[in-house]
Amino acid sequence: MEIKNIKLSQLPAFFDQLIKSGKVVIAPVMKKSGKVFFERVQSYSQVATDYIQTGFSAKSVVFPKVEVLFSFNKTDDGIDIKDSITDIPETIVWGLRPCDGSAFNYMTEFFLKENPDVYYAARKAKTTLIAISCAKADDACFCTSVGLTPGSTEGSDLLLTTMGEDVYVEVITEKGKAAIDLSASLFSVNEERSKEKYLAKIDTKFSLTEIKERIKTAYDSAEWKNESMGCFGCGACAFSCPTCTCFDIQDEGTQNKGQRLRCWDACGFGQFTKHASGHNPKTNQTQRRRQRLMHKFQYSVENLGIVSCVGCGRCIRVCPAHLNIFENILSVTQ
Amino acid sequence: MEPKNQYIPYKMRIASITEEAPLVQTYRLEFVDEKDAEQFTFRAGQFAEYGVFGEGESTFCIASSPTREGYLECTFRSTGRVTKALANCELNDIIGLRGPFGNTFPIEEWYGKNIVFVTGGIALPPLRCVIWNLLDQREKFGDITIYYGARSVNDLVYKEELEEWSSRSDVKLYVTVDPGGETPEWKGLVGFVPTVLEQNPPKSDNAVAIVAGPPILIKMGMPILSKNGFDNANIYTTLENRMKCGVGKCGHCTVGKTYVCKDGPVFTYEEVLKMPAEY
Amino acid sequence: MARIGVFICHCGENISATVDVAKVAEKAGKLSGVAYSVDYKYMCSDPGQTLIIDAIKEHKLTGIVVASCSPRMHEGTFRKAAEKAGINPYFCEMANIREQVSWVHPKSDATTQKALDIVRTMVEKVKKNTALTPIKVPITKTALVIGGGIAGIQAALDIANAGHSVIMVEKKPSIGGHMSQLSETFPTLDCSQCILTPRMVEVAQHPNITLYTYAEVEKVTGFVGNFEVTIRMKAKSVDHSKCTGCGTCWQKCPSKKIPDEFNEGMGFRTAIYSPFPQAVPNKPVIDRDHCNYFQKGKCGVCQKICPAGAIDYEVQDEFLDVKVGAIITATGFDLKHADFFPEYGYGQFKDVIDGMMFERLASASGPTAGEIRRPSDGKIPEKIVFVACAGSRDKAKGIEYCSKICCMYTAKHAMLYKHKKHDGDAYVFYMDIRAAGKDYDEFVRRAIEEDDVHYIRGRVSRIYEKNGKLIVKGVDTLMNGDPVEIEADMVVLATAVIANQDAETVAQRMHISYNKHHFFAEAHPKLRPVETNTAGIMLAGACQGAKDIPETVSQASASASKAIGLFSSNEMTREPIVAVVNRQAPPNFTSCTGCMLCMEVCPYHAIEREEMKDRTGNLIKVAVKVNAGLCQGCGTCVAMCRNKSIDLQGFSNDQMLSEVMALLNS
Amino acid sequence: MTPLQNKVAELFENGTISLMIGYKNAINKLAVPCFIDHATQVEQLIYTPECKGNLSVYLHKAEIKQAKKIGILANIATLRSLVQLTSENQLSDIEKTVITINAQNEVLVFDNMEKVEEYVQANFPEYTEEDKKLLEQLNSMTRAERWQYWSEQFAACVKCYACRAVCPMCYCSSCTVECNQPQWIKVSSETTGNLEWHTMRAMHLAGRCINCGECGRICPVGIPVHLLTAQMNLDIEKEFGSKTGFSCNSGYALNTFKPEDKEQFIK
Incomplete structure (x- = not known):
């Protein structure tokens, strides 16, 4: 891995080069509500710098909340079908946290390993992830419990760690290299050093090894009911989660002209598993929440070898009932 | 080769329409594009996503046998938005089809064995695919026994084929209707499928059984067979959870870690017992 | 698979003079789902209907749209034709291109286009139609007549003479009403009592009439053919089964200075009394408000002297539940x-x-x-x-x-x-x-x-x-x-x-409407003058508005004929255009949440509470259901339902939206 | 033990309740709903200014209803929802004991809805200053500006339906957005469809919303959705004089008619 250095004061200049490259640049922006969201920006002045975590993850860059799978048009001699993959722009995500970067690893594995998803593949191929290490954290952060750190490089193309007046730049992939090559003069060569003291301190909430083992028998835990009783069954956790990938496929338009869309869906919604006959295999919120949590900590491990929770803490911050995923997991694996 | 975009449907023309029962129809579908027809292969047990453009997609098994080439058949009941729109289609209309998806019945493993089918209502179509597949190579199998039931005489599907099977000497067919669903002319059995199965138990030696139906029939039928000496690994079922993508991504069909769409829909009782009962 | 037939009517020249009917037929024939279309001079004529029937059979049509006049005119005609051809009559819809197009627009392309647009909306609607079966409701062949004046008497006798049972409820101790108070009657100047009392006696003696005097209707539930009525039998304090009507009691009653209502206060009566000599039944009741025994606790003269031992001070108001099929309200003025x-x-x-x-x-x-x-x-x-x-x-x-x-x-x-x-x-x-x-x-x-x-x-x-x-x-x-x-x-x-002082209460009890003067409202002032808006409840006499005797008697006979008509069959057939609350598999049962807003807005009181219980009887859910016997298909409940749990058969949300979308997507 | 904990323990011990819905501590000093079924667990119960969540939502859950004798810790908004829900026939099958803590920090226990109603009427809450200010701002806008404002807000909505999920008045077991025959509201999340959804929700809550403000507070993208229903309430109160969550027996202003009802609002 190549290590570079850039002066903190030069970051805006680097950023402007990214904008000038003509690619779509997505970066955290502070909204009036005080929450920070990824948005397309045009200059560094729009970019939020003082935040712990964005409200939503950057997954929408590769897995949009609504994605047109294809459009169709009835003609006299049949139906024209046109997919939208060619319209996908080159995109740079700036300022995602290391945990989010690692979430892309999971998503890539999930979408591309088996039955590869061409939409995801096209978007991912055109996306560069520039992550920034966490100097701050809050009580909801628990990346250190799922095998990550506030300075993890997994999944990102570039990781920036501010060290005083300097920014320590880890060039992780070719895409990352290409990004700094846009303004090569701003970067100097640097040597590898420890980021430790510049990173936020995050206590581990549990031992992942133990949890992975214990969750195998957690399905029947009586605690699921207690832990899920407070769950309202909204989709806030799933939609803000960087690794939740459930979706719905819906047609819009008329039978003559319209689009087939895939839209985010959430396994916590009451009707998510409901059959057309009215039969619902997952009748209550306990079953639905259990599915979500077991998926993160057991099923994705069994299917793909990856714990699909990155400890970003969004679901905890966003939950209307303030349910806490790591407390829930601890409780059902006791 | 570029991976195929699994969300773009084949265009299918509705080649014939058969009314099976109230609200239940069978469509015979032919590929609009001959190249698609050449490429497309499937095996018994697989399903597809049938789509009406502008309305959405609906999941059902392919009801015709892979041994009958050149077309596909599906049988569906109109209940939801998509199936109602599908039912409103006309001859020669073009609909979308994605698939085939999912695993298959291991028909080759069954050579030389006695086969028992247990099914009800609108769950006969997925097994009809298997039944014809077997009947088209009848010599390779032992006894074939079919238990089929519906709510009423009118609700029985494939009435002509039922006639045909019942008249064949190499098929043992039990057709039953739920109590109260019989007509004065009805000469068949009256009773729920599990009851009929218990009263006329099939022999389990050298036999495999396939159970398909509403969840309640699967949940009741498989233990009956198991009790009758069938090995749990020799009892098959096909699950029909809600599905959207068909390729193990959208998450709707999950039962525990299992994606019914790609890991199933065919499961043995042995496998089903290891899953949570969320189907 | 929809195969719709479209039939465009010229209505002589009523439509064809303004609308290019041939063009509408031609274009309609090309609409998606339309398998056949044709225009014809008079669709409602016998040959026109035959044309429809033949087309349905020949082209295996699953539904038809007849574009002609208002459904008010000929919907029944064409539905019957559809039925004759072997399809469910509710797969027939009408596109009104006469009242809504040809009569209100000049001849122009736009007019023809509008006709086509209306046809197209109905084609889209009929595609979403479902087979409906007329609702059969059993009929209890007993009529309740409320009020024993001349209106009630006439209605009761007419119904009873037609062979049906009648229950008559009169709040006063005797039937007869205001007519019994009159001297002579215009325009013939014959004696009122002379012509009335034979009728009163006939009521009392008629084997088909059960008479409850000194009684009031307390509660009415149910619906046409199947009303359940609670009658309050006010305590008479005299056992009429023992009483011979000898009159000893009222002769000896010491409370003699009670103003006599029958004589409009010009005279007195006793506390135990029969209102007038020809009263039916001519047996006394005790007016407890004026009786010494009830007011002061001492007296008991009547009990002591009654030769039949019929006086019973302990008796209380009793309630009687009866089932009736029709109600005639003749509560007077x-x-x-x-x-x-x-x-x-x-x-x-x-x-x-x-x-x-x-x-x-x-x-x-x-x-x-x-x-x-x-x-x-x-x-x-x-x-x-x-x-x-x-x-x-x-x-x-x-x-x-x-x-x-x-x-x-x-x-x-x-x-x-x-x-x-x-x-x-x-x-x-x-x-x-x-x-x-x-x-x-x-x-x-x-x-x-x-x-x-x-x-x-x-x-x-x-x-x-x-x-x-x-x-x-x-x-x-x-x-x-x-x-x-x-x-x-x-x-x-x-x-x-x-109107009577208690008319408003009575109307509310019966669920019938009334005007601002509290006179009961007829269903239609000209064409349905004796029926109320609540099916099965008829009006007779001055409770509907001021009337003289001949008019009252005519209306009473008219309302009796409505009841007799209703009773002429064992069950009645109702249009299935009624609201239905959806049903789902347990444990949901229905998406209805039981907020009961629909119940409050239903003008026909057709929505009832329903409790969903599990097998052991535990209450799982409270929802509503529609009483198809009462529902008139107005759709108010549908508009009220937030989560679309209630829908109107034949005019479902889905059908309505299809019509709207057909217009928007044109 | 706090007076609240003592009281709840007592209710458990004398058999008044078999399940208590209250709050316990959560991270970031927040309060998380807790469900306790035994007197020994009462020590987790807290009542702090952070206890904002409207616990009456849980009374719609089948798992909760099974408990039969339910104790519920209610802030004033929750009390109002209980009153409103009672008027909408939603709580008739639940045996409940309502516990609240008044301004003097006294623990009050209501064993019937008449008492809750009485308390609510005596302590009827005003709109918060912040909401008043926001509503004023919105009302001072022109129609076009307001349209612009809401369009921008709803562009961010992701249709997670958290607003619906936390709303005590959104108790339908299947919502209109889940009806697809016909499809009333688009499933996908984009500005027009989002506007449709929020407009529909506001209309369905007009004159029923009890102003707890939860929907706005919890919106993960920060849309002040509660202002829509709050404004509808103000309008209905002005036109028909009816207050929400005020009386257990009041009819619903929009489905009852009074001769004195004004009609000027139809423009």
């Missing part, structure tokens, strides 16, 4: 008391009386045995002034409507007086004379011309007493509005006919 005209001195001067008091004075069974005497001193008046419209047609002080009967009874009163006191003077102050009716005007003319009654067109402004005479001051508008002053011995005010 009341008269506005004259005291709201203080300038007329009613209540202040004893000899200012109202019309009903005059009836009692003129009646042979009345307090004066038929001699017209002044209430104050018993003298026979030399001069009587009759004031018509005393309260009626007087928006400022009285009521705005015409009481209808006063012109006639005032003429009758004047005539009766003149017949009994040949040299007396009768004056009538009137606004207009409204004597439309067979032999009515002749009757009034007879009063004026043969009996020499003085008619003065003008209003009375004031009545006061002077030297033992009543001075009536008014004007004569036919004499240039000159003031008129008459010294009278007696003044009779023709007070207004008003």
